[in-house]
Amino acid sequence: MSLAAEAFVSQIAAAEPWPEKATLYQPLKEDQILLSDSASSLAVQTFLRMCGLPVQVSCCANAEYMSPSGKVPFIHVGNQVVSELGPIVQFIKAKGHSLSDGLDDVQRAEMKAYMELVNNMLLTAELYIQWCDDYTATEISRPRYSSPYSWPLNHILAYQKQWEVRRKMNAIGWSGKNLEQVYEDVSQCCQALSQRLGTQPYFFNKQPTELDALVFGHLFTILTTQLTNDELAEKVKSYTNLLSFCHRIEQTYFKEDKGSRSV
């Protein structure tokens, strides 16, 4: 099939308007979801709110297995299922909603670079702290991850997930790091984000983009999640402009249902 015909077909598929019953799936909020998944899910929800697209959040224990790529969150729109922030942004762009249209090429390059920075450093650090730090893994991650299942499935699934994450850390060279170095990396990442944000309301001045949604998702989750110690949250708190950035986005986009949540 020629390139032009393919592009035409994907345009047709994307031309349906946003339905009212779009759903976002994530693991159970109270018992099961972990820090990294919660951050990704919040980032996607923020992005959809910024675009003004309504979505219902549905919590399922097996969300990870329902997802087409194995990662949460994923959205079910019409007859299509898309997972993870990157593909979701492209999917929504094909439907005609985009937050980054006003950026020129150099700014778009910067935005992509900063999104990779967040994924590379913050997300990897979150995964490391959850699964490679023995204390956190034993006290929090494994019990939570396997809470919906009965014995012996809960043990098997938890250890399988831990083994998978540790393999990945090994492949990218993070297994040689200790916890202090990981906290240091998080701090440097936050410093870079803080310097880029400066005193502006959003990363690209007046308009929020997917980068703002991603950063908010991760930082807000880090600040409001209870881990074995507060060091991660403390690292983020030391950058006041990032704190006020999170406040501002929370007030603007989430005020109708999370008004009483304090950071």
Place this chain on the structure above:
Amino acid sequence: MAEPMELLCWGGDWDLPSVHTDSLIVLAYAKFSGAKLAVKSIDWTWRTITASVPQLHYEASTVTEPTQILNFLRKQRFNADYELTAKQGADTMAYIALLEEKLRPALLHTFWVDADNYANLTRPWFTSHSPFPLNFFVPGRQASLALSRILLTKAESPLLNITEVEGKIYSEAKECLNLLSHRLGNFHFFFGDTPTSLDAFVFGHIAPLIKAPLPSGQLQKHLNQLDNLCQFCNTILKNYFNASAEKRTDCSPTAIHDPVDANLQKLTQLVNKESNLIEKMDDNLRSSPQHRPNSTPPS
């Protein structure tokens, strides 16, 4: 002055001081910041399998990994990033993350996983530069490390097969190169007229891709169309490494403004089309019995 710092790295070929990306990054940064390094190549020694390259020895301490080595050099007051503003420093971190996530998997694939290139270029080179009997093990080990890194970071189920991941990583790498080209524009270096650590990282990644005589290199062809990046690489080689790098005939010294932009626009559109195509392929792969099938079947 105390004894010079010693750097262990892979040897050079194809007009480059070293064929290994990480070693090139450190060598370039050392030139930019004026640090004098005694370079020792590990070719034909047992260190090809025991050492993690590049490795910096100074007095009693040893530092590995490019980022750590650059930090160490900065502490020794060899700082090429002295004149950067805070925001430019943040941009440096972001672009380095972009290079690692998007470009490195494709580079690893081009050199170590692609059958043509591996059999005809990479393995013979590394075999001939390792001592007996290590020459049987070194290339194979590097290749399997590269493959596992690509699969673990980029292949998500159901894309567990390397051939299906290939399309995705190459299109991301081409997009990354386009972004770098946009950012570089018509300047000599990424932040004005003096090179910084970001220039070292970009040079380390793209120089082997430009210079290596790859039998099958779609990424290389794409990169050769981005004149400003080729120019950037040749400038660094000429000014800092005194290599008699033959100027490629299509990278003329006077930067031709309009054709560069037109080329870039064309390439950006091509990459966008490719990524749409790949998404369509992904959709087809993922349409399973429990999802309602797409109404228009591909012909």
